[in-house]
């Protein structure tokens with residue numbers, strides 16, 4: 001599975017920008033360096049969701065990262081709407097009712113459902129504070145096993161868990177990893193991070209990168225450097 005994805009297509013740039021104009025300008029700047037974009041809360045809630053159709057029409061892939069979590073019926077209807085948008089990936093939180101509803105609603109569409117295991121900004125202390133008895137590694141594993149059993153296409157996890165999950169779940173499940181930080185860059189609010197090269201070596205299929213690219217003085221050069229690191233890591 002991993003060998004068939006072009007190195008450039010493994011970089012997903014998070015368009016965490018305030019409005020449609022800023023997002024379109026960033027896509028123009030990145031040009032053909034980037035083929036896969038993520039639309040998350042900031043852009044979607046500022047009217048940016050229609051950009052998904054425009055990106056798809058321009059030959060790009062789109063990951064709609066709205067991390068759905070609601071009663072099953074609402075999740076299912078939301079997934080149906082997102083399938084109509086032409087997105088490649090959509091996220092749901094890795095709760096059993098939520099995952100089951102999302103997989104049922106996906107039906108025969110090409111939309112792939114990714115389950116968010118434990119946010120990459122969390123560590124064991126954050127989970128404990130939120131009332132969980134399991135630490136990150138155990139909760140990620142539990143949710144990942146459940147996700148696979150429900151027929152989820154892939155997992156959002158930290159690259160720190162990628163190696164373990166790849167061993168545990170086999171080659172077919174997609175591992176999509178935020179928490180990517182090129183050497184020397186700031187971790188920001190991320191707690192479970194790795195460099196692009198190490199994440200690929202650990203078994204990640206796709207790397208999600210926001211601030212290290214969109215916040216760089218030269219976003220295109222920053223993205224190209226990550227693509228080169230991915231390419232080298234794949235050997």
Ligand SMILES: O=c1ccn([C@@H]2O[C@H](COP(=O)(O)O)[C@@H](O)[C@H]2O)c(=O)[nH]1
Nearest residue numbers: 014040118119120178179208209210211
């Ligand atoms: O566990 C998760 C799930 C999603 N994200 C999203 O990825 C990007 C990361 O952005 P950076 O600027 O590279 O930190 C962002 O859109 C998050 O919402 C995540 O970081 N962790």
